[in-house]
Amino acid sequence: MDFQPAVKSRASPKSRVPMTRFATCGMPAADQFQAWSDFLQPVVNLGLTERSPGGFDAEFTAWDLGSMVFCDIATPCEAPSRNWQHAANPSGDHWYLILHNSGPSTNVKGRQETRSLNFRSLARRSAGVTDSTNTVALLIPRDLYTATSALLDSVCETIPDVGPGAMLADYLLMVRRHLNELDQIDVPALAAATKAMVSFCLAPSMDRAAIAQGAISITCFERARQIIRRDLLLPELDADHLCRAMGISRSRLYRLFDAVGGVSNYIRRQRLLAARDALSDLADLRPIGVIAFSVGFADASGFSRAYHREFGCSPSDTRMERLAGRAIALPVRPLPRTDGSSQFEDLLRQLRA
Known part of the structure; x- marks a missing residue:
């Protein structure tokens, strides 16, 4: 060859x-x-x-x-x-x-x-x-x-x-x-x-x-x-669900989420972010109440209040802005970056403690 x-x-x-x-x-x-x-x-x-x-x-x-x-x-x-x-x-x-x-x-x-x-x-x-x-x-x-x-x-x-x-x-x-x-x-x-x-x-x-x-x-x-990302749409997703899935105690789980405002707040925010993604999607024509229910909110009015507290606007505002063509500031995933380096065998030989 x-x-x-x-x-x-x-x-x-x-x-x-x-x-x-x-x-x-x-x-x-x-x-x-x-x-x-x-x-x-x-x-x-x-x-x-x-x-x-x-x-x-x-x-x-x-x-x-x-x-x-x-x-x-x-x-x-x-x-x-x-x-x-x-x-x-x-x-x-x-x-x-x-x-x-x-x-x-x-x-x-x-x-x-x-x-x-x-x-x-x-x-x-x-x-x-x-x-x-x-x-x-x-x-x-x-x-x-x-x-x-x-x-x-x-x-x-x-x-x-x-x-x-x-x-x-x-x-x-x-x-x-x-x-x-x-x-x-x-x-x-x-x-x-x-x-x-x-x-x-x-x-x-x-x-x-x-x-x-x-x-x-x-x-x-x-x-x-x-696990939260995987099970986000499950109604039973809560602290107990996480403890069972991870095999850890509630006290340890709470310590893990102290820095981000607690387990319940973190799950609620992820659900609201999922709802915002759906409302900002021109191909998603579901009613707002259906979207709210799909991400774990049983009460439409409670969803609207939580959404407004998190993003400073109503769910309908988000949908109207998207329909009007104005960009919404959605979470951005960093693009992969690459650097030059040596051949694989050189990396093996150069390993150092």
Whole structure:
């Protein structure tokens, strides 16, 4: 194959977290999987379990956190399973956490993702089969945990998705959601919090829990936010619902939401924001009372009063302004930003504690 894949690098005027990005899109379909396999060869050897009639449109993004590397991997959902095994001579003897999301499934509590979390060392022989389409991974140098390396070596490869394991998986997903919003100045604090979180979740102790308390609280709050977003339209969404879903006490839940005015106020505001989005949507022709009911308000007049207190105008004002073509100041999600960085193998070799 004479095609030479390259890592694309782009610079931002702001000091964003250094990033490496590699994608197979744009390559000839017949060359895509081989290019993907070549790129990951410093860590793992890949092979398809069966011949694929199509290409392999995949993307890899890595953020350099100085003392560790955070990776996001997206592979095509229609692709066959892949055989994998650790490279015979890996670039370093790093550990890595890898979280596989195999796609959404539905249960009685709503849509959730089937996920699995594993902790492995590149220095050890390991192999398996994967069909995951969405993966995040954290590459961790052994020197980062010199005092507890023997303890971490004894950790079971498969981390149960309960208790500390579930918390660690939630933390990795939370970091991924916010990485593109961070500046370079945030990296040392993020790396320190991640180090503490990994240490506590893989080898729990009172001392490690105290060190990781900040990261634990942030993770719990983010998990609560995701549950609120998922269950926002359920009439039974309240503090008790969150406590049951998260398996925590009411007092701990209340402490998590102290800084944002309490659990009930936060849920009410999210419902009002959802109502404002609907009222500002020209394609949504539902009556205001129906929209109010759909976001959890049983009383139309109570909804109108709460809406006016929150936004300084009535629901009908919002709809009229949108119909008149005047812009409404809606919450804006920051656009992803990318920075130039080094090749993937260089990142592995440069990992430092």
